[in-house]
Amino acid sequence: MKISVSTPSRICLFGEHQDYLNLEVISSAINLRFKAEGSRRDDRIIHVRLSGENINREEIIDLDERIVYENNRDYIKSAINVLMRNGYKLETGFDIFMDSDIPIGKGMCSSTTMVVVFIKVLLELIDHEDKDNPEKIALLGFEAEVTEFNEPGGLMDHYSSAYGGLLHLIFNKEKTVVEPLKTEIPGCFILFDSLEDKQTTKVLASAKYPVLEALEELKEYGINSIRDFIDNEDNLICLEKLSQDKLVKVKANIDNYKILKEAEKMFNTEVDSVKLGELLRRHHRNLRDGLEISTPKIEEILMTAYENGALGGKINGSGGGGCCYVYAYEKDSKKILDKVCAKGYWGVILKQDSGVRVDK
CATH class of the missing domain: 3.30.70.890 (GHMP kinase, C-terminal domain)
Known part of the structure; x- marks a missing residue:
């Protein structure tokens, strides 16, 4: 049985370049999405195929071997490592196809949405309770994309993509506060x-x-x-x-x-x-x-x-x-x-x- 998931890109309305200063952001999820379709395999291989603007590649990852990064943005592998390190059990392999209508490398959080949707589809395939926890998915995505490679990004993209809608995000050092805004924006x-x-x-x-x-x-x-x-x-x-x-x-x-x-x-x-x-x-x-x-x-x-x-x-x-x-x-x-x-x-x-x- 296949399962299809997707996650949105975002626009930052206010607070650009302020999330990493532990300040605040107002963002809106938009209808450009990264999609993933996954199914279970009988072996321990995760076979990922990616398609989209300037993307056409595949990765084959053996869960019985040490997963080694080939570059500083090896996010598919880092997501798997982060999940396993945090105690999520990937007991079988999976076939996963991913594609996107989000502009790549253009400030539209294409890498974040790829990581978030990949984590989402894996959590769905192993039927873990965190599959319906947007905050957990956002934090796992941040760990896989930013913390794992010591990059300078903030949390806005991960929360905006995982939660969706119009959000007021307050980035305290201890915890990110998520406030959905219900106001309709005309125009x-x-x-x-x-x-x-x-x-x-x-x-x-x-x-x-x-x-x-x-x-x-x-x-x-x-x-x-x-x-x-x-x-x-x-x-x-x-x-x-x-x-x-x-x-x-x-x-x-x-x-x-x-x-x-x-x-x-x-x-x-x-x-x-x-x-x-x-x-x-x-x-x-x-x-x-x-x-x-x-x-x-x-x-x-x-x-x-x-x-x-x-x-x-x-x-x-x-x-x-x-x-x-x-x-x-x-x-x-x-x-x-x-x-x-x-x-x-x-x-x-x-x-x-x-x-x-x-x-x-």
């Missing part, structure tokens, strides 16, 4: 691919480590988090202690945290479309000018969309290329899509979607 989001590949880990490191180093330097002044500048504005004077490069990045993160709190307040009442667009534009300016993760092509896409009615937009994911999205009224969405795509870019109108699930 729609339109995703665009800049057709530029990016080096996720390199961009993450250039945006992440200077801020972490700055916070470490400011500890002697009682600063431990970006929140400290919001809770007590007298702390802003401590920014004078930082080098110019770190100062710019910290200031961008301070304003982005303020933007998220404004958006959170709005999402808990009623969404004002114009205000939402303004907050997205402001968030993107901080990502572009402060963290320096935008590109000329991303800017061309956003400007073209604004000229044709888009209310706001931002880069999506770690940046340095990849995808961006805009927010617009439904009536303007087709025109915006056509005008941007006429310049040679790929785009799609998005819908909000559910989290990791069994499809059949």
